[in-house]
Amino acid sequence: MEQFLKTLIGDTLLNHVIIAALPLVFILLYALVAIYVEMKMAAHMQDRLAYMRTGWHGVLQPIADMLKLLQKEDTIPAAADRIFFILAPYIVFVGSYAAFAALPFGSSFIGSNLNIGIFYIVAISSLVVVGIMMAGWSSNNKWSLFGALRAAAQIISYEIPSAFAILGVVMIAGTMNLQELSAAQTGGIQHWMIFGGTLSLMKKLIVIPVMLVLFVVYYVSSMAEVNRTPFDIPEAESELVQGYMTEYSGMKFAIFYLAEYANLFAVSAIATVLFFGGWASPFASAMTGPLWSTFWFVAKGMLLVCVNIWLRWTLPRLRVDQLMYVSWKVLTPFAFACVLALGLILVW
């Protein structure tokens, strides 16, 4: 892709702008689809229909919703800290958007082919916490402050088990570059990391259970990092009334939502790359190629997003101390044990 653009328009600034803008276009389109899918899935689970009026089965409703939010009055509370209040949603969005730079969208497209790709993503997503703290503090609302403090505690706590789960995969693959990681998993479903990657059959049998545990650890902590039920404690509609987002309206509120959905896809995409082959086709050499690879990547990512939606509309919410318990006393020890086990297996 980059090569193609370079031959087309030369190594100019425009080239870089296009490369940077593509994920943004993807996020916007994906958010519309994800909102529609979420509403429809939730509705069908709950024995109702959801949108039915705007377009065929309401497919145009997300666009209508977006237009509605654009028109809304953008209020800023009188007692709010204006600068930080305005800045906060954009910082949150930048945190999620920046992660897309290192996601391998296909065998020939990646925003930036970093050799420390996954490490970069883990680091840059922490920026979200700063934005949330800014939003909660500058709103000058006690409920928002509660939400922000809960969010900060939660996201920081869950980064540890998720980082360890990532470390386990990186140990097997021997690379932090997500493009190389995906390329290593081509050649059929048996080469996916969750099935032990390209290790020998003997080692695979020992590694598979460890990888399954690591996947669960990663997936649970990623759910917590994107603040979705059962870990939506910072937003907690019935307790905190949307937490740090309470005072936001109009476009700023929409940006928070966009960031949340972007983050949701980012963590699902990382799980895809780490455990399910990234853009690699599940059928050995069939259905490969640049376009197919993009299809596989997005499809796998969306599948994990759907699992997340399914869980969200099924489970109740944990309490804040129970959330910490899950992170520190369940997930982190398991992740540690798995990394230790993987280390021993690899040395053996």
Next chain:
Amino acid sequence: MSEAIIAPPISSTGRSLRTEEMIINMGPQHPSTHGVLRLELIVDGEIVVDVVPHIGYLHRCFEKHCEHMTNYQQVIPYVDRMDYVCSMNNEFAYVVAAERLLKIQVPERVEYIRVIMAELQRIASHLIAVGTYGIDIGAFTPFLYCFRDREMILDLFEMTCGARLLYNYMWIGGLSHDIPVEFVPKAKEFCGYFRKQLRDFNDLLTYNEIFVKRTANVGLLPADVAVNFACSGPMLRGSGVNWDLRRDDPYSVYHKFDWDIAVGKGEVGPVGSCWDRHIVRMAEMEQSIRIVEQALEQIPEGDVQSAIPKRIRPNPGEVYARTESPRGELGFYIVSDGTGTPYRIKARSPGFVNLSVINEISRGSMIADLVAIIGSIDIVLGEVDR
């Protein structure tokens, strides 16, 4: 439950940093206060140090209004609007009181239909209670399942009297309409269907690991405290006290049916937790189904309006009648001065009394627990404030 007092952190200069408790208003516009209840919380971080409930936002002078009606029958629509999620039970309590004052014996068929309606309404009311409780805990889906099933009960009511929420159905001495022919088969069909739904609901919410973790061990209400605060209904039975006015202060024809009183047993934690109150409601729905099924089988023939008095003018005197509403002991105290207008009507509403215990059971819990506690009390502000 965590300790409410945490040692203040020490700064680098050796002096301790100043920490203070925060006063925060929960409501009147808050999704978990089930209406316009305002709770003044004093919190230390996430821990609730004290709760002061402020009520009265929905006060509509129900009792004063009743004194200015032209007759006793006109009070019934007002009674409907007291606890708007279980109007039938409110009417039931009022007509029982008025009939005792007038010494009217109503026909057997009327009593049976009243019991059927009251028990169906109890199921509808409990469905809202457990459904919204799910939302309080963060599970949205069970709520819609509850509303789907409640809809069927409302359809039965609509079939009978045309109204879906505020019925004006039970009149002093009779009923506004007899049940239509297709009511009995439809109601039987609902009973069979609903049994299965209850099992599914228990699988989805009641025994969900997260739900149990959130509600067992939270908001513990010991039996003696419950009795001292005059709690009633599922609030009292959740604490293990076997007390139900349908059996202990019999009215209507409840003594003719075979049913059990659901009591909290502490299946997943100490007795008297929020989970116990929830399971009592679940079990009561099952028992209500049993009562409805038996009543539908035994219902006698008759005229439902034969005993309605032409002119209601009770002898001077007073009466207190109490019934078991879905929320607890709902009583009406009526004083008559011999005219056609009630001299004084006082409602003893269970929600108001049950709410008074909130301070006692939520001190030292977390904010999220407080939401669980309010939900488990199952208040309807229309009835708390009247």
